[in-house]
Amino acid sequence: MMRLVVVLAVLMGVSGIPDVTISPPTASADTSAHPNSIPETADESEQIKARTEEGAEEDVMATGELNPNHYPARRAAQVVQHYLNTRYGSPFRLIGVQTVHSGNAEDVADSGRKYQLELSVNDIITNTTQTCSAELFFPKGKGQQPPEVKASLEELLKIDIKAQEEALYQKYKTNQTLMSAQYLPDSHGHIEPDMKPFWHLGILASSFIMLNESTENTLYNVAQVANITQLTTEEDHLEFDCHTLLHEVVSQEIIHWKMLFTWSPAEGVKVVQMKRLPHRHEREKSPKTN
Amino acid sequence: HISAFKSFNYKLNIMMCRDQVIRVNVKSEEQIHLLQALETAQEWEVDFWLDPVSTELPVDIRVPRFSLIPVKEHLTFHNIPFTVMIENVQELLDKEKAEMEANQMKERSTRSLNFGAYHDLNTIYSWMDTLVADYPNLITKQHIGVSYENRPMYVLKFSTGGYNRPAIWVDTGIHAREWVTQATGVWTANKIATDYGTDASLTSLLNTMDLYMLIVANPDGYVFSHTNDRMWRKTRSVNPGYACRGVDPNRNWDAGFGGPGASSYPCSDSYHGPSANSEIEVKNVVNLIQSHGNFKAFISVHSYSQLLMYPYGYVCSSANHQAELHSVGRAAAQKLTSLYGTAYQVGSICNIIYQASGGSIDWSYNSGIKYSFAFELRDTGRYGFILPADQIIPTASETWLALKHIMEYVRDHPY
Numbered sequence: 099m100m101r102l103v104v105v106l107a108v109l110m111g112v113s114g115i116p117d118v119t120i121s122p123p124t125a126s127a128d129t130s131a132h133p134n135s136i137p138e139t140a141d142e143s144e145q146i147k148a149r150t151e152e153g154a155e156e157d158v159m160a161t162g163e164l165n166p167n168h169y170p171a172r173r174a175a176q177v178v179q180h181y182l183n184t185r186y187g188s189p190f191r192l193i194g195v196q197t198v199h200s201g202n203a204e205d206v207a208d209s210g211r212k213y214q215l216e217l218s219v220n221d222i223i224t225n226t227t228q229t230c231s232a233e234l235f236f237p238k239g240k241g242q243q244p245p246e247v248k249a250s251l252e253e254l255l256k257i258d259i260k261a262q263e264e265a266l267y268q269k270y271k272t273n274q275t276l277m278s279a280q281y282l283p284d285s286h287g288h289i290e291p292d293m294k295p296f297w298h299l300g301i302l303a304s305s306f307i308m309l310n311e312s313t314e315n316t317l318y319n320v321a322q323v324a325n326i327t328q329l330t331t332e333e334d335h336l337e338f339d340c341h342t343l344l345h346e347v348v349s350q351e352i353i354h355w356k357m358l359f360t361w362s363p364a365e366g367v368k369v370v371q372m373k374r375l376p377h378r379h380e381r382e383k384s385p386k387t388n
Numbered sequence: 389h390i391s392a393f394k395s396f397n398y399k400l401n402i403m404m405c406r407d408q409v410i411r412v413n414v415k416s417e418e419q420i421h422l423l424q425a426l427e428t429a430q431e432w433e434v435d436f437w438l439d440p441v442s443t444e445l446p447v448d449i450r451v452p453r454f455s456l457i458p459v460k461e462h463l464t465f466h467n468i469p470f471t472v473m474i475e476n477v478q479e480l481l482d483k484e485k486a487e488m489e490a491n492q493m494k495e496r497s498t499r500s501l502n503f504g505a506y507h508d509l510n511t512i513y514s515w516m517d518t519l520v521a522d523y524p525n526l527i528t529k530q531h532i533g534v535s536y537e538n539r540p541m542y543v544l545k546f547s548t549g550g551y552n553r554p555a556i557w558v559d560t561g562i563h564a565r566e567w568v569t570q571a572t573g574v575w576t577a578n579k580i581a582t583d584y585g586t587d588a589s590l591t592s593l594l595n596t597m598d599l600y601m602l603i604v605a606n607p608d609g610y611v612f613s614h615t616n617d618r619m620w621r622k623t624r625s626v627n628p629g630y631a632c633r634g635v636d637p638n639r640n641w642d643a644g645f646g647g648p649g650a651s652s653y654p655c656s657d658s659y660h661g662p663s664a665n666s667e668i669e670v671k672n673v674v675n676l677i678q679s680h681g682n683f684k685a686f687i688s689v690h691s692y693s694q695l696l697m698y699p700y701g702y703v704c705s706s707a708n709h710q711a712e713l714h715s716v717g718r719a720a721a722q723k724l725t726s727l728y729g730t731a732y733q734v735g736s737i738c739n740i741i742y743q744a745s746g747g748s749i750d751w752s753y754n755s756g757i758k759y760s761f762a763f764e765l766r767d768t769g770r771y772g773f774i775l776p777a778d779q780i781i782p783t784a785s786e787t788w789l790a791l792k793h794i795m796e797y798v799r800d801h802p803y
Contacts, residue, residue: 167733169741194770197731222770285618286506287776319769321619343619345772347693348742350636350657352619377655 159211159314164201170314171201174213177312178232181247182219183305187367189266189295190259192302193251196220196227210237211314221254223298228253236314244310263363266295270336276328283322296326296338302367303359304342321345321352335362341375404481406453409474412463414443419468423447432459450477503575504781506567508614509539509607512574516542516603523581526594532602533672536625539607541672544577546584546599554802556685556795557677557757559602562637562669562748564609564620565773566691568765568783573603573689575784576791590792593799597684600676606637606669619773623667627654635661636746638688640670643750644702649743660746673748677755685759685798686752687791692772693741693764694732696721696790699753701737702745709758710736716797717761720790727786730766737762759798763787 160170175195182193199216206212213234220227232249270277282297283289289297300323308318321343331337337360344353354375360368414420423440426432432455438448451459463470474480501507501515520529530543547553560573580599583590604610608624622634632655639650642664646652650660665671677683698713700706707713714734721732733740737747741764749760766775766783775783 165739167735168739194768283771283774283776285614285774287771287774287779319772321772322774345619345769349651350621352657 159203159205161203161205164203164213166198166200169317170203171198171215173312173314173317174201174203174215174234175217175232176317176319177234177245177309178215178217178230178247178249179219180305180309180312180318181232181249182230182251183302184309184367186251186255187298187302187305188259188263188363189298189302189361190223190262191254191257192222192298193254194220194222199229206235208238210235210239212236219251219254221257224257226254226257242311242313245312247309260363267336267363270328276330278325278327279323280325281322282326297323299338299359299361299367300326300340300342302361303338303340303357303369304344304355306367306369307355307357307372308344315348317347319345319347324354329358331360333360335360335365335368404450404452404477407450407477408453408456408472409437409448409450409477410460410463410470411473412440412447412449412468412470414440414445414447414468416443419443419466422466422468423449426459426462431455434459448473501574501578503571503578503784505777506571506780507574509604509611512570512604513540513542515574516544516577519544519577519581523584526584527577527581532676533668535606535608535669536623536667537608539611541602541604541607541669543676544601544603546580546594546601548594550596550598552680552682553596553598554682554684555598555600555680556687556798557600557602557683557752558687558689558791559605559673559748560689561603561610562605562688563690564606564613564622565618566765567613567773568691568775568780569689570604570610571777571780572765572784572787573601575781576788577601577603579784579788589796593795597795597799599795600683602673605673608669609634609637621657622659623669625661625667627659630654635659635667637667637670638690638748639744639746640664640667641674641746641748641751643747643754644700644745647702647745649701650745658744664746670748674751677752677757683752683757684803685761685794686749686757687761687763687794688748689763689765689787691765692767692769692775694730694766694768695740695762695764696724696732696734697737697740697749697762697764699736699750699760701743701747702750704736704738704743707736707753713759713761716759716794719797720761720793723793724786724790727789728782730786732790758803759794761794763790 160168164171175198179193179195187193196218199218201216202214204212213236215232215234217230217232218227219230228251230249230251232247235246237243237245277296279293279296282293282300301320304320312318323340323342325341327339329337329339337358340357340359342355342357344355346353356373356375357369358371360370412423414423420440420443426434426449427436433452434455435450436447437450438446440447460470507515516529520527526546526548528545528547530545532541532543534540558573558576561570580590584594585591606623609620609622612624613620622636624633625635626633636650636658639658639660645664646660651658653659661667665674677686696717698707698717717734721734724730724732737744747762749762753760765787766779
C-alpha cells in the first residue's frame with residue numbers, strides 16, 4: 099500500500115535576486131503524475147474526511163487587524179520564515195521568526211487571502227535580529243497551491259559568511275570519501291559541531307517543501323534530519339540526498355520527505371527532486387532506533 | 389579491562405566457568421601460522437581476543453575449560469611458551485557485572501541522578517523510589533493504575549499532613565516525544581523536595597496544600613519513544629481493524645470530545661479514540677481527581693512552543709474566568725522570562741495554538757478546577773522535540789518560577 103507522491107521540480111534558491119517565483123512542478127519521463135491526480139486510496143479519503151470534520155469551525159478566518167500573539171499571525175509568520183530561508187539561507191545563515199509585532203489579513207475576492215505582517219527575524223547562528231515587513235497571499239481553491247510571499251532582508255545579509263561557505267565547499271568538493279550522517283540532531287538533541295552545516299542544509303532544503311505545503315491551517319518545523327548523504331557530481335556544486343522529518347503542529351503529524359538537492363556558495367540551495375514518504379503505519383514493519 | 393577485548397561469546401552471555409585466557413608472545417612467522425591454524429580446530433572452540441598478526445604483538449586466546457589440556461599440550465609440543473592471563477573468565481565477568489550494577493545503583497540515588505540528561509522509564513521509576521526514601525515525611529508514591537501495556541503509573545504526593553487538603557495537580561509526559569517535560573517533572577520534584585523547609589513560600593504552601601505530580605503520564609509511549617520511534621506521541625493501545633496503534637491522550641478527555649481539532653482516523657497523531665476516557669492512562673487520572681474531590685489547580689505540561697495557556701481549546705469562546713486566568717498566566721510568564729529571557733505567549737488554547745477538543749485542562753476546568761493551565765515548554769522549533777539535554781535544567785528552572793507563581797496564587801485565593 100505504498101503511496102508515493104513524486105514531484106519533479108526544479109526549485110531555485112538564488113541569493114540576492116529579487117522576486118523569485120517558484121516554478122510549478124513539471125512532468126517528466128517518470129510516469130507518476132502531479133499529486134492532484136493521484137487516486138485516493140481508502141485510508142487517504144478517510145483521512146481527508148476526518149480533517150473536513152475538524153475544519154468546519156475554523157472557516158471563520160481572522161480578518162482585519164490580527165492579534166500578533168494569536169495563531170493566524172504566527173502561522174503566517176512561519177511561512178515568511180520558510181520563504182526567507184529558501185531565498186537567503188545558507189549552512190551559515192538560518193533565519194527564525196522572533197516576534198510578530200503586528201498583522202493584518204483580508205479576503206481577496208474569491209481568489210484567496212492576503213496578509214501583511216511586521217516582524218522581527220533573527221539570524222539563529224549569530225543571534226542577530228532585524229525587523230522585516232512581509233506580504234503573503236494564500237490562494238483559495240481545490241488542490242494544493244503554495245502561498246506567495248514578498249519579504250526581504252538587508253541587515254542580516256551584511257554578516258559576512260563567504261569565507262565559511264567557501265571553506266565548506268572546498269572541503270567537501272575535494273574530500274576523498276563522500277560524507278554521510280544520520281539523525282541530526284540525535285534523540286538527545288546532540289549534534290557534532292562539524293555536522294551543523296549539514297543539519298542547516300537539511301533545514302534549508304526542507305524549507306522549500308515547508309513553504310510549498312503551507313496553508314493558513316498548518317505550521318511546519320523540521321523535527322529532525324534523518325539522513326543526509328553526499329553524492330558524486332562533476333558539476334560546480336555539492337549534491338546531497340536527504341531524508342527529513344517535518345513536524346506539522348496543527349495536525350501534530352510527523353511527515354517524512356526525501357529530497358535531492360544541490361548547494362554551492364554561488365547558487366545557494368536548489369531542490370532537484372522531492373518525494374513525500376508514506377505514513378509511519380505503512381512503514382511500521384521493523385523497529386527503528388535512533 | 390575485560391571489555392577491551394573483542395569477544396563474541398561474551399556478548400552472548402555464555403557461561404565461561406573456569407575458561408582461561410592465555411597469552412602467547414610469538415617468536416616467529418611459523419608460530420603465527422600455527423596459532424592461526426588453532427582457530428580452525430573446531431573441536432577446541434578457542435576464541436582469539438588478540439589475533440595472531442605479527443611477532444610484535446601478543447596473542448590472547450580464550451580457551452574453554454574442556455579444551456585447556458589439549459590446547460596447552462599442543463602449544464608445549466610446538467615449543468610455544470604461554471602464560472595464563474586470566475585464570476577464570478567467569479569470575480572476572482561476574483565482578484565486572486557487579487561493578488556496573490553498583491554504579492547504576494549509585495546513579496539512581498537522588499543526589500547523583502544527572503538532572504541534565506534524559507533518562508529512560510526504569511531509571512526515572514527507580515529514582516522516584518530513592519526520592520521517597522530520602523524524604524519520607526514529605527513524599528509518598530501512589531500507584532494510580534496501569535497503562536495499556538500494564539506498566540504501573542505512579543504519582544508523587546507531596547504532603548505535610550492533614551486530611552484531603554486542597555491540592556494542586558501537575559502532569560508531565562502525556563505526549564511521549566516531549567522528553568523535556570518528563571525531565572522537567574523529575575527536576576521539579578527534586579526541587580520541591582530540597583526546597584521544602586528552606587524556601588518560605590514553598591514551605592507555607594505545602595503546610596496548607598498538597599501537591600500531586602504525575603511525571604510519566606504515558607509510560608507506554610515513553611518507552612516506545614526510546615526503543616522504536618523517537619517521534620511517537622500517543623498511547624500504544626490497539627485500534628481494532630487498523631495497523632496503527634495509539635490514541636492522542638490529550639484529545640481523549642471528556643470536554644467537547646470528538647469535536648473539531650481532533651481526528652477520527654486511528655492512524656492520525658491527533659486521533660481522539662473511540663470514546664472519552666477510552667485510554668486507561670486518562671481514566672486513571674480522572675478517577676483520582678474525581679475521588680479526591682478537592683483539587684484547586686490542574687497543570688499539564690507539554691513541549692514545544694513556549695506558551696502558557698488556559699481553557700478553552702475545544703471552543704474559541706472565553707471561559708468564565710478568562711480575565712483572571714489571563715492575568716495569572718501573564719504574571720507567571722513574566723517570572724519565567726525573568727530568569728533567562730525566554731519569551732512565552734499567553735492566551736487560551738483555541739486562540740494561541742489551535743482549536744483542539746478533548747483536552748485535559750478543558751475537562752479539569754469544566755469539572756470545577758478553576759486554575760487550569762497548560763504549558764508548552766522550550767523551544768520554538770529549532771530543536772523542537774529533541775531539545776538538547778543541556779537545556780533541561782535551564783528549562784526546568786525557568787518553568788519552576790512560573791509554576792511557583794501559579795501555586796502561590798492558588799494558595800492565596802482559596803475557593
